Structures are given as C-alpha cells and as structure tokens.
Amino acid sequence: MSIELWTWNTPNGRKISVALEEMGLPYTVKTVNISKDEQFNPEFLAFSPNNRIPAIKDPSGPDGQPITVFESGAILLYLAEKTGKFLPKSLRDRVPVYEWLMWQMGGFGPMPGQVHHFLMQPEGPARDYGFGRYHKETVRLYGVLDRRLEGRDFVATTGEPSVADFAILGWAWRHERHQVDLATVPNVKRWYETMMARPATQRGFEVALS
Known part of the structure; x- marks a missing residue:
C-alpha cells in the first residue's frame, strides 16, 4: 500500500518527495494548499498538530500497523529506518x-x-x-x-x-x-x-x- 504524502511546493515538502523517490517507495500525493490555509483543516490537524507540511500516513508502519509522522526531519529518519536506506548502520x-x-x-x-x-x-x-x-x-x-x-x-x-x-x-x-x-x-x-x-x-x- 502507498504512503500518503501530504505536502505543498516548498523546500520542506520537496525533501520528502525526493526521499520517497530515492528510496523507491510507492506514494500518493495529497496537496495541502498553504496559500489557502488548508493546513488548518481539521483532517490535516488530526495528524499534523503543528499545522505545517509535510506529513505522511503510512498504512504499513511498524508491525504492519498504520502510522502517521509529521515534521520533515522526523519523516526522513522514519523513512530511512523503514527502508534501511540513506542512513548508515553503525x-x-x-x-x-x-x-x-x-x-x-x-x-x-x-x-x-x-x-x-x-x-x-x-x-x-x-x-x-x-x-x-x-x-x-x-x-x-x-x-x-x-x-x-x-x-x-x-x-x-x-x-x-x-x-x-x-x-x-x-x-x-x-x-x-x-x-x-x-x-x-x-x-x-x-x-x-x-x-x-x-x-x-x-x-x-x-x-x-x-
């Protein structure tokens, strides 16, 4: 199942689309138009409480259970841990x-x-x-x-x-x-x-x- 990437055309948003492509993970894009304040929509705030993009929903998270992750740095580390890519072992x-x-x-x-x-x-x-x-x-x-x-x-x-x-x-x-x-x-x-x-x-x- 695909990861949902909730994002917009910003530097922080691009970090994650680049990482997903580099890691070869399937994903779908959910645009959050920050110029129209869509980051304040209750649906988005439910899993991104700081009302900032990007955030992700991974239906196949740890132990096969869904997980959401907000903050671009945390998302990058999560994806690296999930795939074992672009983060050294030691x-x-x-x-x-x-x-x-x-x-x-x-x-x-x-x-x-x-x-x-x-x-x-x-x-x-x-x-x-x-x-x-x-x-x-x-x-x-x-x-x-x-x-x-x-x-x-x-x-x-x-x-x-x-x-x-x-x-x-x-x-x-x-x-x-x-x-x-x-x-x-x-x-x-x-x-x-x-x-x-x-x-x-x-x-x-x-x-x-x-």
Missing part, C-alpha cells in the same frame, strides 16, 4: 547524519525562510533590517556548508548521500530566492549539481504539488 557513522540534519532543521531552513518573508514585505526600514539580518546569517550558513563539502561528495556520508543531503537540498534548491550565488560557494555548487543530476531526485522535484 551509530558512529549515523552521528554526522544526525548532526547535519539537525543543522538544517535548526538553521538552514528557518534563516533562509525569514529571507523569503522579508523579501515579500513592502520596502522600508523594517524590510531592510529584517532582510539584512537574515540574509547575512543565510550567507554564513552557506559558507559553513561549503567548508564541510570541501573534498567531500556528500554532506555526512561517503559513497552515497544520506537523508541529511535530501534535507539540505530542499533548501539549497531555493538559493536564487535566498540571493546567494552558488559560484561564491563552489563546493556547494558542485554538490548541488551532483545531487540535482540524480534521476530519482529529479523526479522528486517534478512531482506536481501546485
């Missing part, structure tokens, strides 16, 4: 994946998200201050990622990507909106182009969500 090797997944969830998401917000505000001192503050931090985070990727193919693992790559890619996908030129972070640019060339990743970004 705890030592998992730690960098956990670190960089949390780095994305705590910083490389909230900060560029604020850049998105302030760019949409009317011109004026408040917009300039907010954009300047969050853009500076977003640029810093791109620099952190660039240093991490020096001499590395993937963010937290060797040989193949991990769920941390999928999480970070969802936000790097919006680098133009962040007003960050990837030419200024060449290691990120190389990694980004490598990831976006993967056929399954391409399918994840092509899923019709809006």
